[in-house]
Amino acid sequence: MTDRIYARIAGTGSYLPAQVVTNDELAKRVETSDEWIRTRTGIRQRHVAAEGETTVDLAYQASLRALEAAGTTPEEIDLIILGTTTPDLIFPSSACLLQHRLGANGCPAFDVNAACSGFVYALTVADKFIRSGAAKTVLVVGAETLTRMLDWTDRSTCVLFGDGAGAVVLKADSETGILSTHLHADGGKKELLWNPVGVSAGFKPEEHNAGVRVLMTGNEVFKHAVKALDSVVEETLEANGLDRHEIDWLIPHQANLRIIEATAKRLDMPMERVIVTVDKHGNTSSGSVPLALDEAVRSGKVQRGQLLLLEAFGGGFTWGSALLRY
Template sequence: MFQSKARITAIGSYVPERTLTNTDLEKLVETDDEWIVQRTGIKERRMAREDEFTSDLAYQAVRNLMERYDKSVDDVDLIIVCTMTPDFKTPSVASTLQAKLGIKNTGAFDLNTACSGFTYGLYVANGMITSGLNKKVLVVGSETLSRITDYTDRATCILFGDGAGAVLLEYDEQQPSFISSHIGSEGEGGKSLYCSNLSNMMNGEEIVDNGKFVQNGRAVYKWAVTTVPKGMKTVLQNASMELKDVDWFVPHSANLRMIESICEKSDFPLEQTLYSLVNFGNTSAATIPLSLDQGVREGKVKNGDKILLYGFGGGLAHAGLFINWTVE
């Protein structure tokens, strides 16, 4: 098996101050708190200020990590920002973040696999460190989804929010965090969840081209509850482990009903699942680090815990990782 040499050594997160509750949404579209909670489990989400962008959220998440773990990032040699809502088409959020942090000798790039962004980012960062190309890598999931949400569409605007989470990975042969992984992509289903940019055609079909989230909620739901349980099994098989070896399951926080269904199909207890959607909604690449950090702050996640992370969504893409939590 691929022997990792990378360890997660710190975590941090940040969410904007402004809250958008279900009651607030009742004033924008025809919906109600009961419907939203019953179908999604979401009660509120955060929204960035007009002058607050994805790089600002990412910066605050890294500052939070540095302060809590007394870490310097001056010698970071690679920054990966996982996002689908960059400040600009170019430069990348990662380069903007590098400048804000004043890091001098580092590579920086953005990675966009939507809601599986953070697990893809960790997958890449582990590979870079284990191969010897990098020694200290920042992986940040940061999104301002409020900027691409259509607040006249009640089927999507109830779901999305803004936030950021960051982890630091360092070279460590003795106590690596990464045990096994599995990634996949089914681009044929791309039109189930997309935000158009330069084209009004996808896979030979015309699509709604309004620069906002467009979704076939039922199709995404069905895809996720069949793909994720299979993927979870594959990740664990790749480690010669079973679900009973998992202390915490951290799926992408899209919808609580979806998480319940994934747990039921996998015969995994919901009580051992961490999710951030109740107060933050679906923050795409930020949900997994937000959920993990919430678990750390609440004293649930402890050193030595084995954690199964599973990101899934737009693409349609998915990525799972089985990790050992060995943060100092």
């Protein structure tokens, strides 16, 4: 009987642009205040990509750090999956551009667009490749330059988002790794959180009073996110026969502190066991979960052998979770 193969996180990495925009600085551009933003979102600042700095630039730096942490060279990579909703180009994919820059030419490389759930979706795909034996070493990245599609006069969205990237190197392992992943989507709610610009649909921005920017109905998104994340947490625990108190760390998508607190309450988990970076990074979409994971690992909070629950919710709607033994 063949031993079961797991996808183990061998190394993590992240990267944030140098430019930091505080709430007070935003208050000079739009009618808002530090107090208004913090009490509603938990965000204090966000990083913004410099002019000419692209999603692939951020992904490249995060990938180098993950590869170094894993003791892995680009030549060892069997597959690259990049979660993003802000690719450098329509095509080729940002994963292909990243592959070339890393010097990992020859292996398959592709993007996954599931908005803020992009990293969890990409991690799930990578896990399937490793479990099937089709790959042994996979680079999974979540990277965004979401501030490029913000309307900086719309305080309902411009205060929320930031730029950044996170990456993990997954390796085949017989001992430990990703235990299960769970993905969902509901395209019927698309207009509650979307960017209505596209190639094929022939969209005219002036008809929606919108350019290339994020449109969101915040209160509705909040309600759907809390409900969906509650459900996927329960699904994950049930699938693995676990009690919620067995989870060592919750590493959630960093969109809003109130959503994070609601999920922690559902798990009956104290906030001391929840990784929170939303105050420093804002919502970095698909970069959010791997950024938080890398910070937790490098700070020494997350230790080998601990049980981690990763979860995310994003436009689409999309949502998902990953349970893993680090």
